[in-house]
Amino acid sequence: MAGLKDVANKAGVSIATVSRVINNAPNINDETRFRVQQAMKAMDYRPSRIAKRLRSKSSQGNLIGVVVPDISNPFYIDVLSGIDDFMHGHDFLMITCNFSQNEEKERLYIDALVSESVDGLIVAPAHEEDEKVKALEKENIPFVCIDRGLKNVNADLVLVDNEKGAYEAVSFLLNQEYKKIAYISGLIRIPTSRHRENGYRRALEEFNIPFRDELVKYGDSSMKSGIDLARELLSQENRPDALFTGNNLITLGALQTIAEFGLKIPEDIGIIGFDDMVFSSTLNPPLTAVRQPAYEIGRRAAELLYQRIKEPNRPNVKIVMETELMIRKSTRLENATTKTT
Amino acid sequence: MAGLKDVANKAGVSIATVSRVINNAPNINDETRFRVQQAMKAMDYRPSRIAKRLRSKSSQGNLIGVVVPDISNPFYIDVLSGIDDFMHGHDFLMITCNFSQNEEKERLYIDALVSESVDGLIVAPAHEEDEKVKALEKENIPFVCIDRGLKNVNADLVLVDNEKGAYEAVSFLLNQEYKKIAYISGLIRIPTSRHRENGYRRALEEFNIPFRDELVKYGDSSMKSGIDLARELLSQENRPDALFTGNNLITLGALQTIAEFGLKIPEDIGIIGFDDMVFSSTLNPPLTAVRQPAYEIGRRAAELLYQRIKEPNRPNVKIVMETELMIRKSTRLENATTKTT
DNA sequence: ATACAAATTGTAAACGTTTACATCGTCTAA
DNA sequence: TTAGACGATGTAAACGTTTACAATTTGTAT
Known part of the structure; x- marks a missing residue:
């Protein structure tokens, strides 16, 4: 795979310049920019996300981790869709980990995600005392909880009453x-x-x-x-x-x-x-x-995480959404007053 | 986060030595190994997966990508479980991408995964001519297809008749x-x-x-x-x-x-x-x-990918599994002979 | 003791980026 | 004419690992 260096050679500039046009930094000669872009096209250059992440510690990875308890539960599928839609729209990639209600697996995944240097995490903690998730706060890793809160820890949280x-x-x-x-x-x-x-x-x-x-x-x-x-x-x-x-x-x-x-x-x-x-x-x-509102929960959580990544010190937010009783036919019919689908 | 260097200092050895005990290389003094391990514990050291991946181009990342067409389809959920179980057992992490039957999104995700330097991919191509997936072969990136084949491309494939x-x-x-x-x-x-x-x-x-x-x-x-x-x-x-x-x-x-x-x-x-x-x-x-057999499809695909990562040049394999007609009650009952659940 | 192999450890380069800093023209204002 | 500012680019260090190679110590057979 072609790297910055190859492109630089082809375009007859330094790697710094190439880097600049990629991140469209200011102060670049139009003609230079053009040459570099040509070179990139020609070599089918694609930046290495890992090199980028390794170097710039500062939330440039555009990668988040999502840790859910059970992917076979349709609820989480909808949550994931919500997250995915938001993140995709903001050019983030997400790693989804399913810990199958297995706390050990959860710990393992969180560790892995952290050592992938993700920019942030969305987690449904195994329970309120989840030490691994609590630790994220100490390590100053942006994260937001969904569906379940954490005891004695301030963190963004999205759930339902x-x-x-x-x-x-x-x-x-x-x-x-x-x-x-x-x-x-x-x-x-x-x-x-x-x-x-x-x-x-x-x-x-x-x-x-x-x-x-x-x-x-x-x-x-x-x-x-x-x-x-x-x-x-x-x-x-x-x-x-x-x-x-x-x-x-x-x-x-x-x-x-x-x-x-x-x-x-x-x-x-x-x-x-x-x-x-x-x-x-x-x-x-x-x-x-x-x-x-599963999709919405996911979407809001994604939004919160995104904000926190951009602004690590904004105050914590807790979003409590309403449930809705969908009255259909598995209960007696008498006073069916509320909404129906 | 503590790095190799910090551990090395604490243990009074060089970073190379630390690296060695991590990857338990041969020829390490027991006493040294012990000291290093102590230091790692003490500092809660966790290796950086990205640094590792960046450096050792050779399939050491223990990370794969999975690209599925529609996560709201229970079929793929089961496939994912199969993949996940196998990979988790082999210490691999997986990035799941859902392209929602949107070919452009699929391309984008594949690019992103490649530039994450994943060790390999499991993909359900959008269709038989999927250029992005075909390109993987040229770039020599291990991958296996599920559910759908590719025209004129030899690749591992797991599907059903x-x-x-x-x-x-x-x-x-x-x-x-x-x-x-x-x-x-x-x-x-x-x-x-x-x-x-x-x-x-x-x-x-x-x-x-x-x-x-x-x-x-x-x-x-x-x-x-x-x-x-x-x-x-x-x-x-x-x-x-x-x-x-x-x-x-x-x-x-x-x-x-x-x-x-x-x-x-x-x-x-x-x-x-x-x-x-x-x-x-x-x-x-x-x-x-x-x-x-969705779970099984996932599992076999994972297995194939794992093998290919270890042995990039083994011949291609195509696994065709059997479907099973589950006869229940949504059809007339007369000759109900076959299996039932 | 001597020489050579094996075991253990260290040094430094490399992976592909970003980025602080330096360099070098070219303008502008006095 | 010149000093300072600005625009455009280059240089090199750094991120946290792995790994080829070198260096040192230890052991073994003579």
């Missing part, structure tokens, strides 16, 4: 006269799981329904755990008449189990999933779900 | 007494779209059913085009009684349209989708689909 979203969902279920509502939680170490549980509890309280231990199950945020825990729930002597599922994948799993038990939705059992999916309305029956 | 998969699906439909089968194609420039159409045609021929132009629609491989084209199809005076959909996203779109038209599956209309999805069996009714 999980407690409220869950509260609305469960309240809705209660209003639809469901009496025994179960909650299938994702990994308990993930703050969102707990916040959603809080919303669940608050709704119950408000309706004067006692909280019952056997109605909440804790899993690992995977489809499989959705399947298994729904089985446990539905096998109970006096089984729940509605399910509130803690994420996308759990919902899919629960749906499978419900089919396996031959239960009719929404008559035999109602279900609301946290996280909407493109095809939720295609499901049969269409799924009532708590929608997070 | 699309023609056969489609043939089997459509034959099955025909055997189930569906008479008027429509095909919704993805982007026509993608070889798989054409191969699948060929399979469709061959099945028709074999059953002596004339091919009818108005029964095949060409779209852009997106869910939206699935929705729109299914609408066109179902609006016809004498509408088709079965749909064969060219990919995941199209299938989802078509399902939505079918629901919109209030049609019953499989009575009013049958449907088989190319590409299975984790939740296909959860759909109502469970979706009959042509399954590609």
Whole structure:
């Protein structure tokens, strides 16, 4: 591959000059610029991003890292699209790392990204005490958190009001006269799981329904755990008449189990999933779900990171977005008032 | 961030020695090695991947690039998981780029990856004439293609027998007494779209059913085009009684349209989708689909790339995997003989 | 003891950029 | 005419590694 030097030779100038026209620095003779550009074309010159990054420590790499917990979860796919669109528009490349809910893998990836000298990171921390992510602050590496915050650390953060979203969902279920509502939680170490549980509890309280231990199950945020825990729930002597599922994948799993038990939705059992999916309305029956503005979350996070890279010391920002209850047909139909798709 | 030099100072050795213990070269005094390791720990030293990559041109970067056409398509997610698992196991990091079926974006990303000096690439080329991908061969950059081949270029390739998969699906439909089968194609420039159409045609021929132009629609491989084209199809005076959909996203779109038209599956209309999805069996009714071993495709591709990086001149390999018709309930039930999930 | 091989470590160049600084004309204003 | 400013370009150091080569020490066989 041709390098700066080769181009310089061909154009009969010094490498500094070539560098200048590449970064269109001021004070370059038009004729020189032209010659250099010709030479670059002729040799199909493409700058080495790594050399560039190595040399200019100052955020010139145009490269960011994104660390997500589970790429098989459609929610994160949408988040990634949002990030990608923004970053692509700003000429940044992104390295996406999927740590599969495996904290060790997460640590490994963050290390790798840091040693790639990325300009910044967007991370969904494994949990609030995530030391690896916390360390980023000390090392002065720009980063923004999504979906989950960090305890005792100031950092940009974009997420959704999980407690409220869950509260609305469960309240809705209660209003639809469901009496025994179960909650299938994702990994308990993930703050969102707990916040959603809080919303669940608050709704119950408000309706004067006692909280019952056997109605909440804790899993690992995977489809499989959705399947298994729904089985446990539905096998109970006096089984729940509605399910509130803690994420996308759990919902899919629960749906499978419900089919396996031959239960009719929404008559035999109602279900609301946290996280909407493109095809939720295609499901049969269409799924009532708590929608997070995933794409938007990604986009805002990207924007925040971009700003921070440009201006490392601006104050931290926390963006809390609203969820939206997408009322479809997996819950009884009576008072269907809110938005529909 | 501490560098080689700092560690060397602390340990009282030269940077070369430090480098040696890092890459555990032979012939190092145990005591020295120990001192150096202590120093590294103490300073929380992490090597700079970029410096390393810059210096040692020879595939030491442990970094690959992956370029996929559409990250919102679950098929590619599974492929990515396969790649990721293999690469993670071999200590490689991967940069994933999603070009959203946009050829210009694809070119841009490939350039960027090359100038990141990745050790190799896994690419699903936009089409068979993809010059950017072809160029990789000339530049001697290790790469392997997935899902789609390249015309007149020898390269490692992992894909599925699309023609056969489609043939089997459509034959099955025909055997189930569906008479008027429509095909919704993805982007026509993608070889798989054409191969699948060929399979469709061959099945028709074999059953002596004339091919009818108005029964095949060409779209852009997106869910939206699935929705729109299914609408066109179902609006016809004498509408088709079965749909064969060219990919995941199209299938989802078509399902939505079918629901919109209030049609019953499989009575009013049958449907088989190319590409299975984790939740296909959860759909109502469970979706009959042509399954590609997506994860395996990714894994094998990763393996091939890994090998090629180690041994750039080994002969090219083309791996053609089998599809599997997952017979579920979106087609009539009569002769359900084959596998089920 | 002697010579040569092996083991261990160090020195310095190189990878492809950016960038501070120097150089050298050419203008402009006095 | 000349000093200073400005425009255009070049020189060389630096970024953090790897690695060829040199240097030194140690060991071994004679």
